[in-house]
Amino acid sequence: MAKRASSKKTKVAAKSRGGFKRRVIRAALKLMLVVVGVLLAFILLxxxxxxxxxxxxxxxxxxxxxxxxxxxxxxxxxxVMARSVVAAEDANFCYHWGFDLAAIKRAIAEGSNRGASTLSQQTVKNVYLWHGRTWVRKALEAAITPxxxxxxxxxxxxxVYLNVAEFAEGVFGIEAAAQHYFGVSPSKLSATQAARLAAILPSPKTRSASNPGNYTKKRSAQIRDGAATISxxxxxxxxxx
Structure with a gap:
């Protein structure tokens, strides 16, 4: 009798644990569906x-x-501003579906991720995610970009990219950037001004478009040529x- 009772209790406990696991899995799946639904809603919105x-x-x-x-x-x-950021950040923007595989292969070969992140990925990061190099963020970025x-x-x-990118500390978007650096509206930006704004994007807190250092001058000249080429x-x- 004692053995039977013990066996019955064991079965009940195992059944209870199994039921708990199933409830946890169902709850996790429901939460995941809610998160995916909200994300899709914001992408559509x-x-x-x-x-x-x-x-x-x-x-x-x-x-x-x-x-x-x-x-x-x-x-x-x-x-020319749009062409400049494409020339600077993602020259094959029109030809990929969110990931530039050729750039990724080059970055892996060089042992860095410089140049591998497309404008689409950067836009997803800026709009939906947080800054940082964590694997969680990169995984979410890879899932959302397509x-x-x-x-x-x-x-x-x-x-969207041009309107949310950071161009200086506390200066976001091309309207604020054009006024901040050159005192003009975005529609009046010259090829040189656009190239300089694109050149500071990788490091907007340490570079200046209106008072460029030697590197920014050199980089902006390359971007200006690149913008003319992709046009x-x-x-x-x-x-x-």
Whole structure:
């Protein structure tokens, strides 16, 4: 009798543990579906509506007591500005679906990730995620980027990128940047000014577009040439059509 009772208790305990595990798995799956649903909703939403802020912009606003940020549509930005950021950050932007495999292979061969992150990936990071080099963020970025590429147009990706990128401490978006550095609206940016703004993007807190150092001058000259090249060879067609 004692053995039977003990065996019965063991079975009940095992059944209880199994039921608990199933409940935990179901709850985790439900949570995952909710997260995916919310994410898809925001991807669809921002395909049409402008993001009012970003996680990083919000964080900097709290730290600095405010930031300079004013949204401007792509139609009111000098075309050379869009070409400049593509030439500087992602020359094959029109030809990939979110990941530049050739750039990734080169980066692996060189032992770094410089040049491997596309404008699509950077836009996803800026709009939906946080800054940092954690594996969790990179995994989320890799998962979200194809979704954004599938839903947003290339023009929309460029428009959002230019409006949320950091150009100086507390200065976000091309409208604020053009006024901050050159005192002009984005539509009036010259090829040289656009190239300098694109040149400071990798390190906006340590570089200046209006008072460039030797490296920024050299880099901006390369970007200006690159912007003219992609205009001629068709690599700007997807966001200028």
């Amino acid at each position: 921002f395909a049409m509506l402008n993001p009012p802020t970003t996680p990083y912009m919000f964080s900097e606003s709290r730290r600095l007591g405010g930031v300079d940020h004013h949204w401007v549509p792509l139609e009111e930005i000098a075309p 979704l954004v590429e599938a839903v947003w147009t290339k023009r929309r990706i460029i428009e 001629k060879d068709g690599r700007a067609a997807c966001f200028e059509s």
